[in-house]
Amino acid sequence: MRRAAPPLLLLLAAACASVPRPGPTEDGIAVLVPAREKAAARRQAVESVLPLFLSADARRTKAAAVDQALFTPPKKSKAFIGGLRISKTGAAAEIKVDALSAALHGAGLVRPAGYSSGPEVLLIALGDRAVGPTSTERFAADALETALFGRGLQAQDADDDLLKLKHPITAKSESGVVAQAAEGGWSGVAVGGVLEAVNREAQSSAWRAKARYSLALYGMSRSTEPVRVEADGEALDVSSGSALTAAIEAAAQDAAMRVEKAAARRHEGRATIGVLVSGWKDPAFLRRLIADLRGIEGVDGAALVAWRELDDMALIHAYAGSYTADALGAKLINADPTVRITAVETEDGRLTVAGPQVPAAADRGGEE
Numbered sequence: 001m002r003r004a005a006p007p008l009l010l011l012l013a014a015a016c017a018s019v020p021r022p023g024p025t026e027d028g029i030a031v032l033v034p035a036r037e038k039a040a041a042r043r044q045a046v047e048s049v050l051p052l053f054l055s056a057d058a059r060r061t062k063a064a065a066v067d068q069a070l071f072t073p074p075k076k077s078k079a080f081i082g083g084l085r086i087s088k089t090g091a092a093a094e095i096k097v098d099a100l101s102a103a104l105h106g107a108g109l110v111r112p113a114g115y116s117s118g119p120e121v122l123l124i125a126l127g128d129r130a131v132g133p134t135s136t137e138r139f140a141a142d143a144l145e146t147a148l149f150g151r152g153l154q155a156q157d158a159d160d161d162l163l164k165l166k167h168p169i170t171a172k173s174e175s176g177v178v179a180q181a182a183e184g185g186w187s188g189v190a191v192g193g194v195l196e197a198v199n200r201e202a203q204s205s206a207w208r209a210k211a212r213y214s215l216a217l218y219g220m221s222r223s224t225e226p227v228r229v230e231a232d233g234e235a236l237d238v239s240s241g242s243a244l245t246a247a248i249e250a251a252a253q254d255a256a257m258r259v260e261k262a263a264a265r266r267h268e269g270r271a272t273i274g275v276l277v278s279g280w281k282d283p284a285f286l287r288r289l290i291a292d293l294r295g296i297e298g299v300d301g302a303a304l305v306a307w308r309e310l311d312d313m314a315l316i317h318a319y320a321g322s323y324t325a326d327a328l329g330a331k332l333i334n335a336d337p338t339v340r341i342t343a344v345e346t347e348d349g350r351l352t353v354a355g356p357q358v359p360a361a362a363d364r365g366g367e368e
Helices: 007-017 036-054 056-061 063-070 074-080 097-106 136-149 161-166 174-181 240-268 283-294 325-335
Strands: 028-033 083-087 090-096 121-126 154-157 189-200 205-216 227-237 272-278 301-306 312-320 339-346 348-356
Touching: 007 348, 028 036, 028 097, 036 056, 036 074, 036 083, 036 090, 036 097, 036 283, 036 312, 056 063, 063 074, 063 083, 063 097, 063 174, 074 083, 074 090, 074 097, 090 097, 097 301, 121 136, 136 154, 136 205, 136 240, 154 189, 174 189, 189 240, 205 240, 227 240, 272 283, 272 339, 283 301, 283 312, 283 325
Parallel strands: 121 154, 121 189, 272 348
Antiparallel strands: 028 090, 083 090, 189 205, 205 227, 272 312, 301 312, 339 348
């Protein structure tokens, strides 16, 4: 009669089963790293797959921001690890790709300036950040947010009470606000203020109000220099308060029109092409494909986006400049004739690439 395995052996067996052999898994990628201490092993595991998201140059130039997003404090990297096994020779770890992708994209570390991969939100931070906005500036921020919404643009007031709870903007300088906005995932930030003037007209006994937005828009061009916006509004009313309110709202409409034009220019010649990889999600193949895309002249970058939610496909975004999907496909085949493109959807901006065949060993279930 077979004897039951001792509890310790059962625990060890469960630990081994929690980390698949190196390669693709349901949730991401299993890797081997030399570290024999948990924190170091987690970091090395995450670092080993970063080339799927960031080029070597981007990893170097954004080192501080990457560390803040992924490794500070050191235990933060636990969120990206699905399983970890330490041995005398090193460690085996599973990286949860979707969680890692969300952290990098959310921190604005992957997408080049001017590209969109979903709804974009402009942060509005009016007034002297060291002392806080005046009541007029708070109203002007709300008016601009409303005017932008009417033009199909999303915006958030940095001084909104709900936003303060979720992602407070604590910087006291313009450069600090811009940096915090980038870290928070906003596509751009509008800083500046509103000038106002109200005078009573002797003949009509009515009040004439004028308002002017003076804004600096960051994130609206490839340059780090802001786009400057001056927008005016004017109104006449029997009440000075009503006249000022109407003047600010008129100026907000003018400002929203100018911001919309800046946003449109920002995306000119910046197409985001989705590259779906069907079949087996071989990390080495994905890394080579992403490197091929990055190497095409006129392409500003490429990064892995989604893993588990697509079942048998992985999604890559190619930040392809002015290329259409079919033009990018042609360039990709020229760069690597072994790539097999199985579908081109030009209107939707999407390519489908066939991944490698599933190895026989991976067909047996993938776990040790």
